[in-house]
Amino acid sequence: MSNDTQTPRDGVPEMLGRLAWQLAWGFARIFSIVALLAVWEILARTGTFTPFQLPALSAVLERIWSDAVSGDLAINAGLTLYRALTGFAICAVLGIAIGMAMSRNAVANWFFDPIVSVGFPMPKIAFLPVVILWLGVYDTAKITMIVVDAIFPVIAATVIAIQGVERELIWSARNMGASKRELLHQVILPAASPQIMTGLQVSLPLCLIVAVVAEMLMGGYGLGGAMITAAQFANSTSVFAGIVEIAVIGYVLIKIMVLIRRRLLLWHPEANAPATA
């Protein structure tokens, strides 16, 4: 796809030109973000908005710093991450297991298929009060809510991925004497893994969204809970600090997922294709 490999080696002027171009490009890439942040600071400083509506970026960063020093940030972020990632791990293991069972077993498919096709598009967050009723407001309830919300993309992706494995691949493996187990572990799962990964990549942000909502509603420690407490005390600097913190966590988690995908699927042709996300 890329033309880089075909261009002959350039002389020094071309290299300098390319470097300048790359620098300009890199600057252009962050320009709008820097501009946005500058506008935020200026709007807040000049009093266009009250500090309640829009606290200055510098004040927000200061608040994050003082949270970090006092250790609140580590506790809250750690708890949110713990809940979201535990939920995600359960979604991954259970979701792939159910998806595999559905593709291999007619009874499992008969039972789960309508549940998945009805449950997937439902706004399951509406069941949050029911979960509170059953499990209370502590970690079990929060993690359960996360799993209920985020498991469906994993199941659906696993089922579709396994269905999509090329018949020829399975036939040849069987022809060469692969047992059912070998077929599953060495042929079907690897061939299905790109789509399963995509399902996991849909599920992870959902885990974070639900973790934050669950914390907001059920209270207690955690970034969501801290934000809602701050909002109740009209402490908008802390609310904005919370958004920045959650945003950074979301960004880092998603980037890690992309890296894991690239690492796991190194052998797959898609690893050579240009990245899209």
Next chain:
Amino acid sequence: MIKTLIRYLPLLILALVWEMAARFEWVSTTALPPLSDVVRAWIELMVDGELLRNSASSLYRISGGLGLSIVVGTILGIGMAWWKPVNVLLAPIVEVFYPVPKSALIPVTVIWLGFGDGSKILLIFLGCMVPVTIGAFNGARASEQVMVWSARSMGASKLRVLWDVVMPGAMPELLNGIRTALALSFILLVSSELIVAQKGFGYLIGSLGAGGSYDAMYAVVLTVAFLGFAADRAYLEIVRRTLAWRSVA
């Protein structure tokens, strides 16, 4: 008929287990009121108009926020794919906003616009714009260069090409992005209403739960879940018809 029955039998079984578990008190009936009581509560809520009033305000919020995000997101996405400077300006911002868990914006929208409709519409708009923009961008970017060239060489203006070639080409990805946005809009609506609202589904669920009328709470929860499901199915049907021209081609 029989086939559909067999297909959805598991759901019927679940409903039956629910009813029996509650009737024979295998579990506490406060935690799980019998399904029949839930149905009765639903009819009562319907008759005294409470459910309809709250659904009207929820549907208003969702259609407002989603409608805005579809219009703005489509324009932004196609603009990013069509004009390089727009892309350079907006791509980093989209990339930064994309992974933000949108529910984190709930308190901020309340700070900006209060407890009413405005804050929910803004929240749904902001949250749903990202998937729509990305869908439109990916779709428009993938439009076949050959088609664009042919249209240009046959004398179509740039705008004409945008409307007649790029837009239809971007449709499948765009519609996919809108489907994601539709699901997200329900999540954001219900969570924001559960946290702060004076009307709407989330508010109704919260106040019924706080008042201890759990059968009515279950009735509203199931109504919202069903609406989300029905909206998705209806949307898929619309998409199937809109894209009918593709399968013929």
